[in-house]
């Protein structure tokens with residue numbers, strides 16, 4: 001059992017965690033990985049043992065580019081987690097990775113969740129959070145050895161029209 | 168689709184504890200009281216109730232303890248894991264258990280110290296636990312509460328259809344007006360759109376504080392039996408025309424990876440429930456659309472086809488959902504204003520509506536005498552309510568529905 005701490009919270013990743021252990025091991029090497037179905041070849045963002053699109057339970061880790069587009073987001077103005085209170089407001093983004101956007105159907109995609117941070121891993125300014133903005137992965141290395149994938153703006157032109165809320 | 172059970176089962180009794188933020192009692196004590204009150208409401212004694220069902224999130228007391236408190240000896244019981252959208256589904260399971268001959272009459276209960284002990288958002292007794300499994304993809308990023316778990320869906324929906332916070336606020340306003348005529352409601356104060364907009368932000372752009380439900384201590388109960396048996400009991404039976412759920416959308420826990428984010432489980436539950444019940448939208452007089460947050464109401468109205476995708480904002484601001492409107496929603500005040508019960512209070516309210524005995528401020532409400540004056544501190548009975556529909560929400564991917572008739 002590996003036990004880590006991140007932002008005042010305890011993360012438990014047991015040795016038999018066949019879903020998540022490899023994900024964080026790769027993150028420790030600054031590689032973002034997802035699961036790839038051995039049968040149909042489709043990727044899935046959330047680590048799980050089965051392919052949602054075919055009957056196969058066989059898979060391999062597959063490294064991805066870590067580049068993507070903000071598909072949706074939420075700005076946390078109030079949080080119940082003590083260690084996050086000083087960070088608020090901060091953004092949590094749903095990132096659609098480039099590898100499989102709009103596949104296998106137009107509404108599907110390879111999407112993962114993270115914070116939108118700046119190059120110093122501090123929360124990105126709210127005015128820079130918009131659906132359509134381009135992002136890339138950045139790794140937050142902790143002293144106890146765990147590394148957490150996060151995303152920052154890549155500086156590329158946005159994909160299509162952007163949308164953000166008005167306050 | 169098999170519809171032979173249409174109208175064959177009924178809700179015979181309803182019961183609830185007070186809705187509070189400090190019950191000072193165990194979930195066992197509250198559960199026993201809610202069931203006892205439902206038995207008294209129906210005119211049933213301990214020998215008559217031979218089935219129990221409950222749902223919980225590790226925050227309740229098992230049926231095996233509460234059956235002792237009530238002198239019950241069930242021929243069938245089951246305690247199921249679940250939150251919102253469980254009430255409706257368990258009514259269907261109770262019908263199935265009776266149909267299978269396993270028992271005759273089932274008490275379904277939910278008991279939770281949802282404010283003083285175990286809070287949904289992960290604070291309280293749950294906060295100390297480590298993060299593992301699926302939560303590793305969420306809580307390290309500060310994504311912990313229910314309002315956050317569903318927020319990506321609604322931000323995306325806002326971006327596609329131009330929905331505004333003000334549109335959502337109208338839902339809170341309607342439910343608060345209804346709650347002002349409900350002596351049991353935790354929040355009886357009527358609010359305005361501006362009050363909602365001025366309340367502090369929780370999650371931008373989907374929820375101010377007043378867009379969120381009220382964590383509550385309470386227990387609730389409904390009793391299901393055959394229509395034949397119900398006719399001999401104390402209350403007018405309220406018949407189950409159809410029940411469907413817990414139904415899902417593609418992707419389950421990982422639904423944000425799959426499919427249209429604004430399309431929630433009701434899109435799949437809806438066609439089945441209307442066919443099972445044999446009614447159409449225009450036959451429904453009152454709705455109970457699950458209001459964990461104002462945006463869950465809007466998404467479900469669209470999913471169940473009360474309006475087209477993107478037109479939910481027009482539906483909720485048009486006055487349709489207000490008392491006195493064409494099809495009032497959550498006339499008790501719902502989760503936003505009466506109490507958060509994981510859905511059971513919305514079914515209880517619709518049972519009362521169909522009986523015609525809503526417990527408002529009309530002096531002879533229990534006898535079914537109402538003046539239909541919906542101003543503050545007055546009536547909340549819908550005139551001639553014949554048919555109701557509940558739309559339970561578990562997550563964007565999980566929902567249930569129930570259609571009842573008097």
Ligand SMILES: [Zn+2]
Nearest residue numbers: 037040051054
């Ligand atoms: Zn596959």
